[in-house]
Amino acid sequence: MMRAAPIRSLPILLLFASIRCVGQHDTLPDGVDLSRCALCHSCKEPTHENPCLRPCERPPESATVTLSATAVPDVLVLGQLSELYVPVVFPHKIHMDMESMADGCNVCHHHNPPGRILACRECHGGPSNQENLKQPSLKGAYHRQCLSCHR
Numbered sequence: 010m011m012r013a014a015p016i017r018s019l020p021i022l023l024l025f026a027s028i029r030c031v032g033q034h035d036t037l038p039d040g041v042d043l044s045r046c047a048l049c050h051s052c053k054e055p056t057h058e059n060p061c062l063r064p065c066e067r068p069p070e071s072a073t074v075t076l077s078a079t080a081v082p083d084v085l086v087l088g089q090l091s092e093l094y095v096p097v098v099f100p101h102k103i104h105m106d107m108e109s110m111a112d113g114c115n116v117c118h119h120h121n122p123p124g125r126i127l128a129c130r131e132c133h134g135g136p137s138n139q140e141n142l143k144q145p146s147l148k149g150a151y152h153r154q155c156l157s158c159h160r
Contacts, residue, residue: 048142049153062157081105081126089130090148117154 052061081101088096104117118126133150145153 045142058160060156060160062153064157087151089134090151093148 046055049063050061051063052059055061083100083102085099085101086096087099105114114126115121120132121127129150130147133145133147135146137146137149138144
């Protein structure tokens with residue numbers, strides 16, 4: 010049986026917009042610190058099919074999101090990356106109603122001031138910060154959030 014190739018061998022943009030995996034086999038750009046992969050991946054050789062993503066840390070203060078389900082839109086159009094991708098119609102209400110979202114809004118909206126829900130782009134609007142890989146770009150945040158369930 011053929012084993013899936015490690016993610017690092019695929020010429021794709023991983024979860025962080027400024028770290029590109031290039032080349033064949035185990036070839037990576039010079040200067041990439043593989044030990045930093047463990048910040049987000051729980052296995053040594055993540056694959057596209059099984060990225061082994063660790064849960065994102067959620068600070069305790071994020072539990073302050075207390076809006077009712079009727080106060081938020083049923084559907085959102087995620088079009089901030091429309092220069093790269095077709096906008097995504099995101100069924101917000103369906104996701105809110107899922108049992109896996111029992112921990113509330115802070116499952117997705119994890120850094121919010123009391124009484125306000127920030128748009129993803131407010132924290133993830135810029136390019137990836139190589140000094141803080143726990144705060145990916147908007148593309149990385151969308152991929153990480155979605156890939157935790159949709160593989």
